[in-house]
Amino acid sequence: xxxxxxxxxxxLGELTLVAEDGRLTGVYFPHHWYKPDPASFGPRxxxxxxxxxxxxxxxxxxxxxxxxxxxxxxxxxxxxRVWDLIAAIPYGHTVTYGxxxxxxxxxxxxxDVGAAVGRNPLSVVVPCHRVVGRDGRLTGxxxxxxxxxxxxxxxxxxxxxx
Numbered sequence: 001x002x003x004x005x006x007x008x009x010x011x012l013g014e015l016t017l018v019a020e021d022g023r024l025t026g027v028y029f030p031h032h033w034y035k036p037d038p039a040s041f042g043p044r045x046x047x048x049x050x051x052x053x054x055x056x057x058x059x060x061x062x063x064x065x066x067x068x069x070x071x072x073x074x075x076x077x078x079x080x081r082v083w084d085l086i087a088a089i090p091y092g093h094t095v096t097y098g099x100x101x102x103x104x105x106x107x108x109x110x111x112d113v114g115a116a117v118g119r120n121p122l123s124v125v126v127p128c129h130r131v132v133g134r135d136g137r138l139t140g141x142x143x144x145x146x147x148x149x150x151x152x153x154x155x156x157x158x159x160x161x162x
Contacts, residue, residue, distance in 0.1 A: 002020065002042055003018055003019065003020045003025065003040065003041055003042030004018075004019060004020075004041070004042040004043055004044070004045035004048065005017060005018045005019070005026075005038075005041035005042060005043075005044055005045065006044060006045055006046060006048075006049045006053075007044075008049070008052075008053050008056060008057075010056060010060055011060050011150065012029060012124075012143065012147045012150060012151075013029060013030050014030060015027055015028065015029060015056070015123075015124075016028045016038075016041065017049050017052050017053075018041045018042075019048060019049065019052075020042075020072065022048070022070060023070045023071055023072040024052055024069050024070065024071045024072070024122065024125065025071070025072050025073065025074060025121060025122075026041070026121045026122065027052075027056075027121070027122050027123045027124055027125050028121075028123065029123060029142070029143035029144070029147065031143075031144070032123070032142050032143060033118060033142040033143075034118065034119050034121075034142060036121075051069060052069055052125075055067050055068070055069060056124065056125075059124070060154070062154065065091035065092075065155075066091060067125045069125060071122055071125065071126070073120065073121050073122050073126060074121060075116070075119060075121070078104075078108075078112070078116060079116040079119055079120075081104060082100060082104070082113055082116035082117060083116070083120055083122075083126050083128075085100055085103055085104070086100065086117065086120070086126060086127060086128050086130065086131055087126045087127070089127055089130040089131070091127075091155055092155040092156050092157050093130060093157060094130050094131070094132045094136070094152070094157050095130065095131055095132070096110070096131070096132055096133065096134045096136075097110035097111075097113045097114050097117070097131055097132075097133070097134070097139075098110045098113075098134050100113045100117075100131060101113045110134070113131070114131075114139070114140060117131050117140070118140055118142055119142075120142070123142060123143055124151065127151075128141070128142075129141060129147075129148045129151040129152060130152070130155075130157065138152075
């Protein structure tokens with residue numbers, strides 16, 4: 001398996017898209033909190049990312065409310081469960097870290113969920129921006145709170161920055 005990457009301009013700044021075997025494995029902002037070593041992204045490829053670029057453009061234009069891309073986020077079993085749950089949050093809606101923890105059940109805490117959300121490698125595509133603090137405030141986002149607010153505003157979701 002060989003990874004490749006490309007970049008795409010967006011209203012949030014340049015995004016780096018990473019794929020392996022036709023599956024999107026990463027969408028990263030500049031200064032992303034947990035961005036892997038760029039050497040792991042493989043060579044730059046100007047082809048193979050057409051669907052991802054088109055769907056992102058449609059989303060940012062307000063014409064697309066969900067993504068339909070082959071994805072393969074990489075993480076442990078708990079992270080994968082959290083990412084599956086946040087992928088199901090509808091466009092324009094928010095849930096709290098506590099909501100996600102309750103859905104998982106067992107010993108999962110909002111803090112555990114927050115750690116997994118922060119490691120989401122598919123920003124925007126797996127909408128971790130839709131997870132907010134218990135009182136509706138914006139907390140933590142690997143791309144920064146201004147980007148999280150932009151995405152929620154784009155979707156018409158209500159959340160408070162402070």
